[in-house]
Amino acid sequence: MTFFEALDLVGTLAFAISGALTALHKRMDPFGVLIIAFVTAVGGGTLRDVLIGRTPVGWMQDLNYLYIISLGFVLVLIFRGNLHRFKLSMLLSDSIGLGVFTLIGIQKGLDFGMHPFICVALGTMTACFGGVIRDVLCAEIPVIFRKEIYATICIFGGIVFFMLEQGNFPDQLIQLVTSLVIIIVRLLVVKFNWSLPTLDLNVK
Amino acid sequence: MTFFEALDLVGTLAFAISGALTALHKRMDPFGVLIIAFVTAVGGGTLRDVLIGRTPVGWMQDLNYLYIISLGFVLVLIFRGNLHRFKLSMLLSDSIGLGVFTLIGIQKGLDFGMHPFICVALGTMTACFGGVIRDVLCAEIPVIFRKEIYATICIFGGIVFFMLEQGNFPDQLIQLVTSLVIIIVRLLVVKFNWSLPTLDLNVK
Amino acid sequence: MTFFEALDLVGTLAFAISGALTALHKRMDPFGVLIIAFVTAVGGGTLRDVLIGRTPVGWMQDLNYLYIISLGFVLVLIFRGNLHRFKLSMLLSDSIGLGVFTLIGIQKGLDFGMHPFICVALGTMTACFGGVIRDVLCAEIPVIFRKEIYATICIFGGIVFFMLEQGNFPDQLIQLVTSLVIIIVRLLVVKFNWSLPTLDLNVK
Numbered sequence: 374m375t376f377f378e379a380l381d382l383v384g385t386l387a388f389a390i391s392g393a394l395t396a397l398h399k400r401m402d403p404f405g406v407l408i409i410a411f412v413t414a415v416g417g418g419t420l421r422d423v424l425i426g427r428t429p430v431g432w433m434q435d436l437n438y439l440y441i442i443s444l445g446f447v448l449v450l451i452f453r454g455n456l457h458r459f460k461l462s463m464l465l466s467d468s469i470g471l472g473v474f475t476l477i478g479i480q481k482g483l484d485f486g487m488h489p490f491i492c493v494a495l496g497t498m499t500a501c502f503g504g505v506i507r508d509v510l511c512a513e514i515p516v517i518f519r520k521e522i523y524a525t526i527c528i529f530g531g532i533v534f535f536m537l538e539q540g541n542f543p544d545q546l547i548q549l550v551t552s553l554v555i556i557i558v559r560l561l562v563v564k565f566n567w568s569l570p571t572l573d574l575n576v577k
Numbered sequence: 578m579t580f581f582e583a584l585d586l587v588g589t590l591a592f593a594i595s596g597a598l599t600a601l602h603k604r605m606d607p608f609g610v611l612i613i614a615f616v617t618a619v620g621g622g623t624l625r626d627v628l629i630g631r632t633p634v635g636w637m638q639d640l641n642y643l644y645i646i647s648l649g650f651v652l653v654l655i656f657r658g659n660l661h662r663f664k665l666s667m668l669l670s671d672s673i674g675l676g677v678f679t680l681i682g683i684q685k686g687l688d689f690g691m692h693p694f695i696c697v698a699l700g701t702m703t704a705c706f707g708g709v710i711r712d713v714l715c716a717e718i719p720v721i722f723r724k725e726i727y728a729t730i731c732i733f734g735g736i737v738f739f740m741l742e743q744g745n746f747p748d749q750l751i752q753l754v755t756s757l758v759i760i761i762v763r764l765l766v767v768k769f770n771w772s773l774p775t776l777d778l779n780v781k
Numbered sequence: 782m783t784f785f786e787a788l789d790l791v792g793t794l795a796f797a798i799s800g801a802l803t804a805l806h807k808r809m810d811p812f813g814v815l816i817i818a819f820v821t822a823v824g825g826g827t828l829r830d831v832l833i834g835r836t837p838v839g840w841m842q843d844l845n846y847l848y849i850i851s852l853g854f855v856l857v858l859i860f861r862g863n864l865h866r867f868k869l870s871m872l873l874s875d876s877i878g879l880g881v882f883t884l885i886g887i888q889k890g891l892d893f894g895m896h897p898f899i900c901v902a903l904g905t906m907t908a909c910f911g912g913v914i915r916d917v918l919c920a921e922i923p924v925i926f927r928k929e930i931y932a933t934i935c936i937f938g939g940i941v942f943f944m945l946e947q948g949n950f951p952d953q954l955i956q957l958v959t960s961l962v963i964i965i966v967r968l969l970v971v972k973f974n975w976s977l978p979t980l981d982l983n984v985k
Contacts, residue, residue: 396722402772404729405722419628424827426836428630433695491841505918510709512718514920518804518813525812568810600926606976608933609926623832632834637899714913716922 377548381477382441384470387463389414389445390456392507397453399511409507410446414438416503421478421495425485468559472552474500475527479534493531500527520568523559530555581752585681586645588674591667593618593649594660596711601657603715613711614650618642620707625682625699629689672763676756678704679731683738697735704731724772727763734759785956789885790849792878795871797822797853798864800915805861807919817915818854822846824911829886829903833893876967880960882908883935887942901939908935928976931967938963 392413396406412419415432422430432438449456456463478499482492501517501524508515517523534551561567596617600610616623619636626634636642653660660667682703686696705721705728712719721727738755765771800821804814820827823840830838840846857864864871886907890900909925909932916923925931942959969975 399718401718401722402724405719408722423627423831424836424838425841426630426834428628429689429691430628433629433691436692436694439694485837487837487841488844490844490847509713509917509920510719510722512713512716512920514807514809515813515918518809518816518918520810603922605922605926606928609923612926627831630834632832633893633895634832637833637895640896640898643898713917714923714926716917716920 377473380469380473380552382437383466384473385414385438385441386445387466387470388503389442390449390463391467392503393446393449394453394456395507395511397449403450406449407443407446409510410449411442412510413503413507414442414445416506417474417499417501418477418503420502420506421481421498424498425481425487425495427481427485464560464563468556469552471500471523471527471559472530472555475530475555476534476548476552479531489531489535493528493535496531496534497524497527500524522562522567526555526558526562529558581677584673584677584756586641587670588677589618589642589645590649591670591674592707593646594653594667595671596707597650597653598657598660599711599715601653607654610653611647611650613714614653615646616714617707617711618646618649620710621678621703621705622681622707624706624710625685625703628702629685629691629699631685631689668764668767672760673756675704675727675731675763676734676759679734679759680738680752680756683735693735693739697732697739700735700738701728701731704728726766726771730759730762730766733762785881788877788881788960790845791874792881793822793846793849794853795874795878796911797850798857798871799875800911801854801857802861802864803915803919805857811858814857815851815854817918818857819850820918821911821915822850822853824914825882825907825909826885826911828910828914829889829906832906833889833895833903835889835893872968872971876964877960879908879931879935879967880938880963883938883963884942884956884960887939897939897943901936901943904939904942905932905935908932930970930975934963934966934970937966 389410393406393410395413396409399405399409401409415438419430419432422428452459475496478496479492481499482495487495504517504523505515530551533554534547537547537550593614597610597614599617600613603609603613605613619642623634623636626632656663679700682700683696685703686699691699708721708727709719734755737758738751741751741754797818801814801818803821804817807813807817809817823846827838827840830836860867883904886904887900889907890903895903912925912931913923938959941962942955945955945958
């Protein structure tokens with residue numbers, strides 16, 4: 374397993390845990406908690422795979438995702454009264470997930486010969502649309518459509534990626550810088566509590 | 578048509594009728610009722626086909642599903658004041674659907690060379706995710722995520738299937754036992770009104 | 782670009798604008814408005830492509846959709862206080878979209894050798910299910926399932942299409958008549974405020 378693959382699993386675990394917590398707050402039963410953990414973690418990549426035609430989708434071909442999500446599910450069941458203690462590690466892992474998932478989505482787009490715009494869309498989808506599916510299954514308007522700056526960071530990271538691609542930098546450096554940019558901006562956003570403005574509604 | 582295919586249509590009809598009833602309770606118009614009947618009946622299998630890349634999806638290639646769902650739609654329109662009389666037949670057909678759909682999903686997974694864990698997931702998806710899509714389209718949190726023991730029975734049935742596969746039993750016997758287990762457990766669940774506990778929410 | 786392709790973009794623009802307006806009314810942030818504009822415009826065709834296995838889906842291979850939707854997004858941001866002035870052009874463009882999208886869906890079905898019933902379903906899906914996905918993402922029961930006569934017009938248009946196919950008319954005439962029928966019926970529906978009845982709920 375490469376370092377990058379390890380980070381992918383760290384992000385998957387963080388996303389699964391955050392999904393499981395959302396489901397607990399919605400008072401779901403264990404099956405619901407497991408499924409919400411699952412779609413939060415791999416839903417974005419699954420949607421991406423379906424739309425580009427990369428089937429069977431990723432998690433069916435690599436059982437590590439299933440195992441790591443199950444681990445997240447069990448951890449939430451055990452520690453659900455004490456998870457506030459791990460707030461910082463959770464935020465960090467979640468930010469790593471955001472960066473790594475965006476990169477993976479961009480890379481899949483490049484593999485399929487897509488235009489940079491589509492690659493950026495696929496990166497954002499991979500990182501953010503698991504949360505969209507989670508919110509839909511919780512009968513809520515997706516939080517990233519309302520206030521959370523989350524997708525915008527991925528789009529920004531994608532733009533950084535393709536600007537660096539213009540230069541003659543090695544691939545690994547581009548990936549490192551892009552994911553660091555996403556992770557750092559994400560942490561700043563949380564620290565300073567930034568959010569996108571709701572658009573002023575003077576529609577008649 | 579084999580006996581198994583006939584049972585598939587029985588299950589499809591039962592799922593379509595239950596979907597149409599849900600839509601009626603949501604005060605939908607005829608088009609809405611038809612679509613909800615449709616997704617309840619074939620939505621799980623459609624999702625499975627999309628995720629494994631078996632396209633065009635099943636109901637596009639075998640019009641029997643379309644016909645049987647339309648029949649269910651018409652039956653509901655005609656008998657909608659008297660459907661409580663058929664409660665027992667409905668429960669039985671619905672349970673048959675649960676068993677048969679689970680088996681079909683497992684079998685498709687095996688056809689695509691999937692790991693047993695993924696096959697069990699595909700069986701559960703085939704049997705239960707039509708109802709998930711129905712609930713999403715009704716702007717509700719899916720009932721199988723909240724209290725109904727439905728998916729858990731399919732997972733249990735899937736485990737029984739792969740345990741029997743270890744032995745040297747003929748395929749048809751394994752299928753018969755698995756579906757009977759699912760059907761009987763489903764009936765017991767309804768009779769004794771079992772449900773999964775909501776997880777205690779002491780999250781801070 | 783053919784005349785037909787130009788009409789496709791007119792319809793896409795109208796659908797994107799109507800989606801963006803819905804998102805504004807839901808008080809979404811700019812990212813949410815853009816995504817809702819996007820799924821309203823191309824969601825139906827995307828669902829169709831996924832179900833028939835035409836991947837990567839259409840908008841990934843023709844960036845014009847992305848550009849025209851972004852234009853719609855910008856127009857809504859600029860003119861959001863004055864869009865009532867364009868009510869008639871909006872209605873007309875939306876109706877053109879309904880007609881053209883239905884035809885495109887039917888044609889894709891024919892390209893894949895589908896039965897006429899499935900082609901009509903694909904046409905209706907292409908024209909109407911972007912709005913369904915929009916409503917799901919807004920945590921609402923889809924409006925076309927409740928009262929709006931929208932899908933029924935597409936189904937009717939599809940039936941007209943296949944009745945004309947029985948005769949020996951040239952393809953372009955069939956397409957012209959079908960889309961005109963859909964557009965005119967749509968305008969009549971809006972003018973006379975027709976809607977499907979909710980089914981009487983005497984279910985026990």
